[in-house]
Amino acid sequence: MAKITKQSEDFSKWYTDTILNADLADYGPVKGTMVVKPYGFSLWSNVKKALNTMIEDSGHENAYFPLFIPKSFFEKEAKHVEGFAKECAVVTHSKLIAENDGLSVDPDSKLEEEIIVRPTSETIIWSMFKKWITSYRDLPVMINQWANVVRWEMRTRLFLRTSEFLWQEGHTAHATKEEAMEETLKIVEIYKSLFEDHLAIPTLIGKKSDSEKFAGAEETFSIETMMQDKKALQAGTSHYLGTNFGNAFDVTFQSKDNKEQPVYATSWGVSTRVIGALIMVHGDDKGLKIPPKVAPQQVIIVPINPKNEDEKEFNSFINQVANALNQKNIRCKVDSSDNTPGFKFNFWELRGAPIRVEIGLQEYKDQKLTVCRRDTGEKTSIEHNDIDGIQDILDDIQNSMYSSAASFLKENTIELDSYKDLQEKLSEDNYFIKAYWDGSEDSEMKVKEDTKATIRCILEDIDDTKAKCIVSGGPAKHLVIFAKAY
Amino acid sequence: MAKITKQSEDFSKWYTDTILNADLADYGPVKGTMVVKPYGFSLWSNVKKALNTMIEDSGHENAYFPLFIPKSFFEKEAKHVEGFAKECAVVTHSKLIAENDGLSVDPDSKLEEEIIVRPTSETIIWSMFKKWITSYRDLPVMINQWANVVRWEMRTRLFLRTSEFLWQEGHTAHATKEEAMEETLKIVEIYKSLFEDHLAIPTLIGKKSDSEKFAGAEETFSIETMMQDKKALQAGTSHYLGTNFGNAFDVTFQSKDNKEQPVYATSWGVSTRVIGALIMVHGDDKGLKIPPKVAPQQVIIVPINPKNEDEKEFNSFINQVANALNQKNIRCKVDSSDNTPGFKFNFWELRGAPIRVEIGLQEYKDQKLTVCRRDTGEKTSIEHNDIDGIQDILDDIQNSMYSSAASFLKENTIELDSYKDLQEKLSEDNYFIKAYWDGSEDSEMKVKEDTKATIRCILEDIDDTKAKCIVSGGPAKHLVIFAKAY
Numbered sequence: 001m002a003k004i005t006k007q008s009e010d011f012s013k014w015y016t017d018t019i020l021n022a023d024l025a026d027y028g029p030v031k032g033t034m035v036v037k038p039y040g041f042s043l044w045s046n047v048k049k050a051l052n053t054m055i056e057d058s059g060h061e062n063a064y065f066p067l068f069i070p071k072s073f074f075e076k077e078a079k080h081v082e083g084f085a086k087e088c089a090v091v092t093h094s095k096l097i098a099e100n101d102g103l104s105v106d107p108d109s110k111l112e113e114e115i116i117v118r119p120t121s122e123t124i125i126w127s128m129f130k131k132w133i134t135s136y137r138d139l140p141v142m143i144n145q146w147a148n149v150v151r152w153e154m155r156t157r158l159f160l161r162t163s164e165f166l167w168q169e170g171h172t173a174h175a176t177k178e179e180a181m182e183e184t185l186k187i188v189e190i191y192k193s194l195f196e197d198h199l200a201i202p203t204l205i206g207k208k209s210d211s212e213k214f215a216g217a218e219e220t221f222s223i224e225t226m227m228q229d230k231k232a233l234q235a236g237t238s239h240y241l242g243t244n245f246g247n248a249f250d251v252t253f254q255s256k257d258n259k260e261q262p263v264y265a266t267s268w269g270v271s272t273r274v275i276g277a278l279i280m281v282h283g284d285d286k287g288l289k290i291p292p293k294v295a296p297q298q299v300i301i302v303p304i305n306p307k308n309e310d311e312k313e314f315n316s317f318i319n320q321v322a323n324a325l326n327q328k329n330i331r332c333k334v335d336s337s338d339n340t341p342g343f344k345f346n347f348w349e350l351r352g353a354p355i356r357v358e359i360g361l362q363e364y365k366d367q368k369l370t371v372c373r374r375d376t377g378e379k380t381s382i383e384h385n386d387i388d389g390i391q392d393i394l395d396d397i398q399n400s401m402y403s404s405a406a407s408f409l410k411e412n413t414i415e416l417d418s419y420k421d422l423q424e425k426l427s428e429d430n431y432f433i434k435a436y437w438d439g440s441e442d443s444e445m446k447v448k449e450d451t452k453a454t455i456r457c458i459l460e461d462i463d464d465t466k467a468k469c470i471v472s473g474g475p476a477k478h479l480v481i482f483a484k485a486y
Numbered sequence: 487m488a489k490i491t492k493q494s495e496d497f498s499k500w501y502t503d504t505i506l507n508a509d510l511a512d513y514g515p516v517k518g519t520m521v522v523k524p525y526g527f528s529l530w531s532n533v534k535k536a537l538n539t540m541i542e543d544s545g546h547e548n549a550y551f552p553l554f555i556p557k558s559f560f561e562k563e564a565k566h567v568e569g570f571a572k573e574c575a576v577v578t579h580s581k582l583i584a585e586n587d588g589l590s591v592d593p594d595s596k597l598e599e600e601i602i603v604r605p606t607s608e609t610i611i612w613s614m615f616k617k618w619i620t621s622y623r624d625l626p627v628m629i630n631q632w633a634n635v636v637r638w639e640m641r642t643r644l645f646l647r648t649s650e651f652l653w654q655e656g657h658t659a660h661a662t663k664e665e666a667m668e669e670t671l672k673i674v675e676i677y678k679s680l681f682e683d684h685l686a687i688p689t690l691i692g693k694k695s696d697s698e699k700f701a702g703a704e705e706t707f708s709i710e711t712m713m714q715d716k717k718a719l720q721a722g723t724s725h726y727l728g729t730n731f732g733n734a735f736d737v738t739f740q741s742k743d744n745k746e747q748p749v750y751a752t753s754w755g756v757s758t759r760v761i762g763a764l765i766m767v768h769g770d771d772k773g774l775k776i777p778p779k780v781a782p783q784q785v786i787i788v789p790i791n792p793k794n795e796d797e798k799e800f801n802s803f804i805n806q807v808a809n810a811l812n813q814k815n816i817r818c819k820v821d822s823s824d825n826t827p828g829f830k831f832n833f834w835e836l837r838g839a840p841i842r843v844e845i846g847l848q849e850y851k852d853q854k855l856t857v858c859r860r861d862t863g864e865k866t867s868i869e870h871n872d873i874d875g876i877q878d879i880l881d882d883i884q885n886s887m888y889s890s891a892a893s894f895l896k897e898n899t900i901e902l903d904s905y906k907d908l909q910e911k912l913s914e915d916n917y918f919i920k921a922y923w924d925g926s927e928d929s930e931m932k933v934k935e936d937t938k939a940t941i942r943c944i945l946e947d948i949d950d951t952k953a954k955c956i957v958s959g960g961p962a963k964h965l966v967i968f969a970k971a972y
Contacts, residue, residue: 028552029559029613030601038547038629045548061524062531066514067603067634067650068575071582073515075589085582089554090591091603092578094638096557096571103561105576105600114591115516117553117577117603127515143524148553148634152580164553 004350006285011229015280016158022288022351024275025158032153032163036272039351042296044166044272048146050198050294051168051270054190060142060170065124067148071114073123076248080122083215087152089117089163117150122216122241122267125171126249133173133263135254141173142183159276160233160486167271173263175253177242180264184240187268188221191236199274200291200402201225201235201281202409204432204481206457208237209444214267218242224456224481226409227280230430232456232483235277241265276486281405288352289374291401292394299325299332299390300353302344304360317364321357321384328387330394349374354397355390375401413481419470422482426451432483436462436476438469446471447482456481490836492771497715501766502644508774508837510761511644518639518649522758525837528782530652530758534632536684536780537654537756540676546628546656551610553634557600559609562734566608569701573638575603575649603636608702608727608753611657612735619659619749621740627659628669645762646719646972653757659732659749661739666726666750673724673754674707681721685760686777686888687711687767688895689721690918690967692943695930700753704728710942710967712895713766716916718942718969721763727751762972767891774838775860777887778880785811785818785876786839788830790846803850807843807870814873816880835860840883841876861887899967905956908968912937918969922948922962924955932957933968942967 002021005013019025024040027033036044056062068091074081095109118124125143132138146168153163170187174180188205195201204224207213213220217239225235246252246263255261282289292298303318305311318334325332335344341358348356358370367384375397382389413432416422425431437443437455448454460479467476488507491499505511510526513519522530542548554577560567581595604610611629618624632654639649656673660666674691681687690710693699699706703725711721732738732749741747768775778784789804791797804820811818821830827844834842844856853870861883868875899918902908911917923929923941934940946965953962 026614026617028554029556029610030552030554033552033554035552035614036550038549041549042547061528063524063527064522064652066516066519066521067636068514068516068519070515071589074582081582081584081589085584085589088580088582089577089601090579090582090595091575092591093576094574096560096567096574096576096602098567098571103557103567103571105578109576115575116582124515128512128521131512150553166550 004285004287007228007283014283014285015276018279018283018287018350019158024279024288027156027158030163032156034156034158034162034164036166039296040275043278043290043294044275046294046296047194047199047274048168051190051194052146054193055144055168055170058186058190060144060172062145063143064145064147065121065128067118068115069118069121069124071116073127074116076123077216077244079244080216084119084151088119089150089152091115091117118147119149119151120267120269121145121147121149121169122171122245122265123249126245126251126265129173129263130249130251133251133253136175136256139173139175139253139263140179140183142170143172144168144170157276157486159272159279165271165273167269169269170267172266173246173251174265175255175261175263177264180242180266181240184219184221184238184266184268187238187266188223191223191238191268191270194270195223195225195235195274196402198291198293199278200398200405201277202402202406203235204409204457204459206459206481208457209455209480211441211444212455214239216241216244218244222457225277225281226412226432226483227277227486228283228408229280230412230432230483232432232481232485233273233277233280234456234485235274236268236270238268239266241267282401283352286346287350289401290352290354292354292398295331295352295354297331297333297353298394299330299355299357300344300348301332301334301357301359302341302348303334303336304341304358305364309361310364314361314364317384318359321359321369324385324387325390328391330387330390354394373397375404417468417470422447422470423450426453426484430484432456432481434459434479434481435470436467437478437480438472438474439477440472443469443471451482451484453482453484456483456485490771490773493714493769500769500771501762504765504769504773504836505644510765510774513642513644516649518642520642520644520648520650522652525782526761529764529776529780530761532780532782533680533685533760534654537676537680538632540679541630541654541656544672544676546630546658548631549629550631550633551607551614553604554601555604555607555610557602559613560602562609563702563730565730566702570605570637574605575636575638577601577603604633605635605637606753606755607631607633607635607655608657608731608751609735612731612737612751615659615749616735616737619737619739622661622742625659625661625739625749626665626669628656629658630654630656643762643972645758645765651757651759653755655755656753658752659737660751661741661747661749663728663750666728666752670705670707670724670726670752670754673752674709677709677722677724677754677756680756681709681711681760682888684777684779685764686884686891687721687763688888688892690895690943690945692945692967694723694943695941695966697927697930698941700725702727702730704730708943711763711767712898712918713763713972714769714894715766716898716918716969718918718967718971719759719763719766720942720971721760722754722756724754725752727753768887769838772832773836775887776838776840778840778884781817781838781840783819783834783839784816784880785841785843786830786834787818787820787843787845788827788834789820789822790827790844791850795847796850800847800850803870804845807845807855810871810873811876814877816873816876840880859883861890903954903956908933908956909936912939912970916970918942918967920945920965920967921956922953923964923966924958924960925963926958929955929957937968937970939968939970942969942971
């Protein structure tokens with residue numbers, strides 16, 4: 001295994017080293033693209049499963065809409081187009097021809113209308129809603145899709161910024177504003193549960209400022225998380241879209257009393273970016289630390305019997321332990337490769353398996369297991385058939401990973417009321433800075449220019465007339481978080 | 487509900503009517519594309535789950551490779567390019583700009599090298615295998631991905647022929663030819679099990695002739711199925727690729743004794759096309775018939791209590807039955823919409839739910855259920871808590887749907903040895919015709935020109951020198967199936 005750069009040396013290089021060495025992902029041949037390798041995909045599948053269950057249980061249905069969007073659809077919603085036109089893959093032809101020992105694009109195959117590879121699916125989905133929604137009986141429509149989307153990016157960061165990424169995008173249509181807003185906020189709670197209960201990542205939740213909200217949204221609610229370099233990562237967003245897309249695609253419905261009414265929309269998404277968050281919130285200089293609930297392997301058994309003593313009985317004991325764990329739905333794997341135990345320890349620490357069980361001849365004789373926690377390094381000895389004991393340790397790892405991350409977030413979030421202090425603090429290090437803001441774009445932009453920090457989210461609206469904006473000193477409208485962000 | 491064309495009137499129109507009216511899918515805005523609606527997606531998800539379990543249990547790992555393939559990769563394997571160059575989506579630009587009240591492609595964003603939207607992923611995957619495979623320790627590599635692919639098609643038939651479709655594609659790399667061939671055939675068995683055991687579709691399995699095999703394969707094994715119009719549908723394929731892609735991407739490995747060796751490949755896929763097969767094998771003039779194992783809803787409960795007598799107790803009885811079924815993992819739904827029972831009967835027959843349970847006041851008083859089978863229309867009365875009885879009926883439906891389809895295939899497969907008979911039969915109606923073939927492209931093309939039938943698969947190789955080709959009268963090499971195909 002190659003050496004991983006230390007976090008303290010270069011956090012960004014530590015991040016990439018960890019991903020490549022833990023076999024989560026690799027760079028694809030087209031600039032900006034990523035290959036998700038089996039270990040990374042297994043992790044993503046567990047995240048997906050947890051989130052999909054919550055999405056379905058709250059009344060949403062999965063469906064699939066086409067990858068290809070006619071260019072003209074983008075012209076229909078002005079703000080939406082502004083947000084995406086500069087970074088989209090455009091399909092212009094449908095044929096290659098052999099020429100001079102190579103392949104050329106066949107000029108005769110030029111499309112009448114160019115096609116955009118979806119960067120997000122509001123436009124294509126609302127073009128279908130136009131066909132499907134005519135009466136109050138058709139509402140609400142609550143749809144989700146798991147899909148790949150493309151946003152042209154030349155500065156790749158694996159999982160965080162790739163030109164193609166995997167995500168879920170929810171799209172709903174409602175008869176009233178209130179119902180749409182309720183849906184928007186319900187999704188925020190689902191995302192919060194995904195991050196806190198499954199990924200052990202504490203969250204800060206609030207509205208985005210106008211300059212940071214989704215292109216085409218009335219309101220964007222964001223789930224913000226703190227990485228170990230104290231930068232913010234926006235891990236999920238839920239948008240209240242008002243009637244913007246309904247109007248753009250001329251969707252209305254006939255109410256019970258036969259009136260033509262506008263349709264209200266939401267959309268919301270979480271992407272493979274969460275894998276980036278998971279790595280940067282929990283990892284250490286040894287590599288990944290994966291929360292048990294989403295770990296591809298929760299328990300790795302390393303047999304230590306270099307001279308193959310009592311080989312048959314020893315192996316049968318190992319298999320017995322592994323089977324008992326798997327039967328109780330604990331994801332367990334025996335590393336029976338011919339590498340040394342030391343190599344295996346490092347390998348599975350790098351890959352972030354929550355528990356390593358060491359079984360040597362002594363353990364075999366005593367019918368015990370030596371259990372080693374990835375999060376603390378702590379070793380304990382338990383009875384070989386104490387499956388509940390293993391589950392308790394997994395639960396404890398899950399909880400204490402959350403607690404550590406929550407403490408870290410708390411320690412590095414500071415409240416300030418002087419602009420000089422804000423500048424000073426952000427020139428020393430990264431922080432989440434809680435402060436008052438007057439709601440103006442001028443103040444927002446000044447902070448960005450002076451410190452590179454942006455408003456991550458609006459925590460509260462402020463009525464108190466004594467509260468002053470940290471930038472302008474004028475009356476404050478909101479309590480916000482300023483931070484540098486990915 | 488709109489009226490569905492009868493199968494006997496126009497099978498093709500019956501097919502499309504059924505899909506649109508049963509809410510399986512709809513046409514997308516870009517020509518050739520399809521929207522998979524929630525009911526259709528739920529069906530596909532059940533198929534996917536059954537197949538994915540078999541794929542993972544046989545040692546394959548899921549991963550994800552990029553959508554975008556550099557044009558130059560296609561130049562590397564000559565046959566592969568021939569097969570796909572004429573029908574691919576080509577991305578040439580990365581930006582749109584506002585112009586004359588609309589959007590134009592920004593000519594300055596022209597890409598240095600054009601990008602192909604994957605029609606299949608052999609080239610991109612083998613470009614990564616080049617990085618990942620160096621030693622015998624790295625083999626075998628056994629990967630699968632669930633993905634969308636694009637093949638330019640202008641004549642859409644929902645599920646059967648769409649420019650974008652969903653599928654799984656497996657790609658494996660092996661140290662020896664024998665191991666790769668074994669893998670190719672293992673997958674054929676997995677697909678056979680998917681079709682026969684889960685989709686209740688009987689299969690014919692064999693090699694493709696050279697003219698019909700996958701572009702870049704040494705051998706293609708195909709799973710052929712018979713629709714109710716007696717045309718063939720190729721429902722899945724497994725390819726032995728030899729060293730074609732290993733050579734094209736210069737992939738070799740160091741053997742145990744330090745020799746540089748070629749790497750052998752397989753690839754294999756099943757797509758949303760199987761939904762088309764399921765519809766056309768089982769459906770009738772009332773609509774879909776879905777085999778219980780993959781049905782989104784296995785049991786639909788229709789409450790019949792028009793005057794709302796004993797409303798509270800009646801509804802509690804309904805819920806009790808539904809909960810008992812769901813707890814035993816029978817997918818059950820109560821249709822409590824305000825439509826009439828007659829409407830509900832038609833609605834769920836159209837959607838192909840295997841069992842309808844009718845509960846009226848009499849059933850409530852007797853604590854019984856009236857169970858109606860979608861496949862036969864047969865009604866029986868069972869005790870309200872006889873969950874095993876419901877499961878037995880579901881199993882029986884699954885089995886008898888398979889038996890009916892198997893009888894239909896048998897009845898419509900005929901053995902012929904005279905070319906005149908073959909022409910006559912195929913001018914009267916569609917059949918699967920079992921006959922000898924001399925292995926020549928001339929004979930194969932003659933049948934195609936005369937009758938539109940093609941060789942679906944090679945059932946057996948022939949040693950018997952007395953066997954004569956049905957076309958040329960020359961010595962036969964293979965026993966094959968001729969049929970018209972989708």
